[in-house]
Amino acid sequence: MKKVLSFDIDQTLNVAKTPIPEEIADLLIRCLDHFEICPISGQKFDQFLIQIVNPMLERGVKPTQLEHLHLFVAQGTQYYRYANSTAKKYNLGAVSIKMTKEHPYAKYNENNWEQVYNFPLKPEEVAKITNAIETAAKELGFWEEDKLKKGDEIIENRLSQVTFSALGQKAGTEEKYAWDPDCKKRNQIVKRAKEIAPEFDYEVGGTTSINAITPGMNKQFGMNKLLKELDVKKSEILYFGDMTQPGGNDYPVVQMGIDTITVRSHEDTAYALRGILGVID
């Protein structure tokens, strides 16, 4: 019997870099009554709140359900869990509203989340990776600085990993899909970056991204931490991801021998979740 449903985010629960659709939010909320739910992705903590937690709040998730949601941030090199004591104080549902220009309706309160652990990269490691990827992309003609929106950046330090996003974070979805649909550009950048700074691992993910990490700090690291933190066995986990092929950022999970469902989009994930809930509900 599976106890944990674990999910990649981009292209597995959502259209890359956007909040999960209502249907996925509803299905995940129902799943929280039966499973521990563990999204694991290369993204930063705030993106987990914006893309996953917020839509679930909007669809009426309860604090008791959120206790079963575990956020494995930056490929699981950081782990956040819901801090119910704080939530009680704030009476979640009417929490203090965090309003920003980009997210005027954000309801989440980051104070309701407790960081359990964090394994950041050292500054000199960040500098080496940044140089390797930038050099590789420039040599190959894939450094698209002129296409960036104001204030955006191609290489971002996500603390536990460095991420290359060819068109930046703010580029439109369509533009991103069109940039490297067959992963050929990114595979070339990875090959060259590996020659320049071979001590790091480079993984292709999302639609325009490459994640660089110290060896072993990939989803396998995150999943091993998940096993320990949640006190479960590999056989009790079912994982969903779209990049399960060798070289993809979900592949380390496959290699661990964890049962994996390969999806092409959140529609596939919704289909599988409806099947799972149909059996147990």
Ligand SMILES: [Mg+2]
């Ligand atoms: Mg993905």
